[in-house]
Amino acid sequence: MIEVRDVHKSFEKETILSDVSFTVKKGSIYGLLGSNGAGKTTLMRTIAGILQQQSGEVKVLEESVFENESIKQRLVFLPDSLYFLPQYTTKQMAHYYQGIYTSWNEERYQRLKTLFQLDENKKISQFSKGMQRQVAFWLSMSVMPDVLMLDEPFDGLDAVMRQKIRNLLIQDVADREMTILISSHNLREVEDICDHVGILHKGEILLERDLDDLKADIHKVQVAFREDGEALLESELQILHQEKRGSVQLLIVKGSEEQVTQTIQSYKPVVFDRLPLTLEEIFIYEMGGAGYAIENILV
Numbered sequence: 001m002i003e004v005r006d007v008h009k010s011f012e013k014e015t016i017l018s019d020v021s022f023t024v025k026k027g028s029i030y031g032l033l034g035s036n037g038a039g040k041t042t043l044m045r046t047i048a049g050i051l052q053q054q055s056g057e058v059k060v061l062e063e064s065v066f067e068n069e070s071i072k073q074r075l076v077f078l079p080d081s082l083y084f085l086p087q088y089t090t091k092q093m094a095h096y097y098q099g100i101y102t103s104w105n106e107e108r109y110q111r112l113k114t115l116f117q118l119d120e121n122k123k124i125s126q127f128s129k130g131m132q133r134q135v136a137f138w139l140s141m142s143v144m145p146d147v148l149m150l151d152e153p154f155d156g157l158d159a160v161m162r163q164k165i166r167n168l169l170i171q172d173v174a175d176r177e178m179t180i181l182i183s184s185h186n187l188r189e190v191e192d193i194c195d196h197v198g199i200l201h202k203g204e205i206l207l208e209r210d211l212d213d214l215k216a217d218i219h220k221v222q223v224a225f226r227e228d229g230e231a232l233l234e235s236e237l238q239i240l241h242q243e244k245r246g247s248v249q250l251l252i253v254k255g256s257e258e259q260v261t262q263t264i265q266s267y268k269p270v271v272f273d274r275l276p277l278t279l280e281e282i283f284i285y286e287m288g289g290a291g292y293a294i295e296n297i298l299v
Contacts (some may be wrong), residue, residue, distance in 0.1 A: 001026040001179040002047060003149065007056035009042055016042045017053070018203045024196070027177035029169070031194035031211075033184060033283075039203040040078060040183040044151050047181065048077035060147055076145040080152040082136050090120040090135050094142070101143045109142040115164060130156040137165055141172070148172075151183045166193050191279040199283065209277070218282050219260050224248045224271035236263050240285040249258060252277075252285045 002024035009017040016039045024030040031251070034040050045051045047058055049065035049072055058065055065071050084093055086108040098104040113120065116134045118127070124135055133156045140148065149168070154162045170193065172178040184190050191211075218240070223233075224247050233251075234237070237260065241252040248271055254258050264272055 001028070001061060002181060003057070003062075004043075004047065005174065007043070007046065007053045007058060009039075009046055009051065009053045010257040010271070016203055017046070020139040020200070020203070020205055021056075022198050022205055022208055024179055024181055025177055027173055028196055029173060029180045029182065029194045031116065031182050031184065031190035033187060033197055034200035035185055038185070038200045040185070040200055041151055044077065044149055044181070044183050044199070045081075045199065048072075048075065048149055049075070051163050067201040074146040075141050075149065076140045076147070076150040077178055078136050078140050078153060084124045084130055084132070087125070088121060089123055090118060090138070093124065093135070093139060094120070097139050097143060103144045105142055105144045108144065110139070112138050112141060115168070128156075130158060130161070133157055134161060134165075137168075141168060144176070144177065146176075147181070148178045149181045149183075153182060153184075154189050162189075167249070169193065186208070187278070187280040187283065196280070207283070214279070215277070216257065216283050217254060218277060218285065219253050219255075219257060220275040220277040220281065221253060221260070221264065222248050222271060222273050222275060223269045225258075225267060225269050229234060233264065233267065251282070 004023070005021050007017055007020045008015070020039075020043060022030075032040055032043070042051065046053050047056075047060065047065065049060075052066045060071050060075055065075070085096065088096070094109055097205065098106070116138050118134060118138070119129060124132055127135065133153075137153075154165070157165065169178075169180060173180060182190055182194065194211055195255050196208075196210050197214070199206045222245075237251075238254040239251055240254055243250040
């Protein structure tokens with residue numbers, strides 16, 4: 001659905017993207033993660049066909065997207081910095097979208113009015129930042145796109161509205177196999193919605209993995225032994241991180257859950273608990289082994 005192959009983009013002498021490659025499958029929600037300045041917005045604008053890469057290939061719906069009107073009819077890009085026509089109301093912007101997108105669904109626009117509960121006759125410029133973000137989602141989802149690209153999509157939204165929009169996005173993926181690419185530097189925002197993630201740092205993809213595979217491969221456990229079993233464990237387990245808390249050890253271990261459990265239980269621990277591990281912790285410990293100070297990359 002989205003194919004990026006060896007994309008290079010620079011402005012004057014500064015390289016922004018360097019040989020970036022990844023694929024987003026149809027009906028997938030892909031989280032593009034990274035720090036401010038990592039190149040996420042440039043990459044998103046290139047995929048949306050706003051910018052053209054110096055080299056490499058960008059395809060959306062199996063076609064090159066740059067200056068391709070038929071593909072852009074099926075793609076909506078919701079940027080971080082929103083723009084609406086000056087002095088326009090939501091209703092006027094809806095008419096504008098209706099004239100651009102042949103897939104505009106007026107029935108859905110009317111249904112979403114109940115969800116967002118905004119005055120469509122009020123000038124958008126008079127809304128707060130969060131309300132303007134809601135207008136952008138309202139219009140974008142009424143287009144019924146095949147591909148939806150979101151750059152820092154939840155910025156300015158309160159917790160209730162974030163959940164409503166997440167549910168709406170998931171519903172469209174399930175019902176229509178819409179493909180979503182979300183760019184964010186905040187792992188907590190995308191953990192509950194994405195099925196695949198990639199980290200962009202200094203214009204390069206550091207890591208790309210299925211989210212379920214990531215969570216199945218790294219485990220957070222706390223253990224305690226009557227006798228000194230920690231040294232023996234270290235020789236048998238791939239321990240990414242460990243902390244001593246009195247007699248209890250906190251371990252971040254890489255490997256299959258069955259293998260980790262069997263190894264630890266063979267030493268008859270007094271305490272053995274598996275603890276929930278966040279996506280942020282997974283990246284911190286996984287990428288720490290590659291020499292990247294990931295705690296400074298992601299927030």
